[in-house]
Amino acid sequence: MNNSTLFHLHFNTPDLAGAANRLENEGIQLQRRFGSVRGDGVALGPDDTEPDGFRLKLQVHQYGAVNITLAPGKRPHFDHIGLRVESIEDISDRAATRDWSVRSNDRRTFVMTPWDFRVEIHSSTADVVTTLDSPALAHIDDVILCLPDATVAREELKEVFGQISQLRIVSGEGPWIDSFRIASEQSDSTISVQTLLGDQETA
Template sequence: MKLFHYHYWTHKVKEMEHFYQQLGFQTVLRVGRLDGEMQTFNPPLTWDDFKGKEIAFRIIEMVKGQTNVTFGQGKRDRFDHIGVLVNEDEYRRVVGRAAELDWAVNEGERRTFIATPWKFRIELQRRSDVVAEEQHTVIRQMKIDVPFNEHPGLVAQLLHLDVLHEEDSHVKVGNDEWSIVFNKEDDVRLQAVYFTDDGVNEVDPVGVRLN
């Protein structure tokens, strides 16, 4: 199981793409609605090629090494989900645990989403080709702000992780390769993403700190 992905809704889709391109991410997909129809605007097309067109981008997907970032058109910045790569055995165990927790599961051919009590979702992805083969830009930790209306340790139960540290203000869950720190806050947001040996120290246009 690998933590590999995060998704935001935002009105800054162009700024997001340019920002991540500067960090070495490659745009692999652009899908948006134009004149009432969903269309693709994938590379080698650039923003100059559809300049002046009113495109509502449903998703822009970018990849660098072992990290996949997506974002789509929204009225405001809103954190939507994180993603983990799983094999078939892990998939069945996690879906079964979600049923035990009474968390809604939306299974699809390409990916499955599990709704959490904190209004963000967890994507289960079984297709390894959604990330590049190069062993770099590996996510080692995320920090997520959530209200503690439900205990964040439930994520450890869902994903069969360990509770590595716990205090009143934060809970850390994970394994030997990656972890998630949940900070107690009123609003839900992805606060930070930490990579292994990538040398980045930036804040993206929706306010996520990258280290």
């Protein structure tokens, strides 16, 4: 079974500007903003002026092989992780045998786990993967995922997705990412998600 590489994290927060500033302080810069104007989809660069009536859906921050999405939310919330995988079909088949929901469109495939969080999977040729820079510049590591049934989750996630060396699953209330590390050429930095998203009750 092939290994998978974790490169993407997706969070919701009511303090979007604060979270964005904290990421930028770590060198993870705003890349794109996505939203709508009167129902029509709009994509903006980091320096583009928002048109009248623009409603932000999410924004993408990136540096090296790090890709982090922030989206508005009523409370801090961990939504999903993203993996680069060798075979989307193999993973989808293994998930389906466990009755895990698999949903695909032209751009991405999501696998819904039994622990109420999703895993987004991409091939090595997907646009979101090919736009990343070298992991030697910066990459995500030591992602601490809290789940109430950690032992079972470790086994089943490995059976479906293969080894994810950047992910460490621990027992706790969840699903919730406690922290993650950005490993770069200059230094390593551990980011507390509670601090990143704002010191409010997690959800």
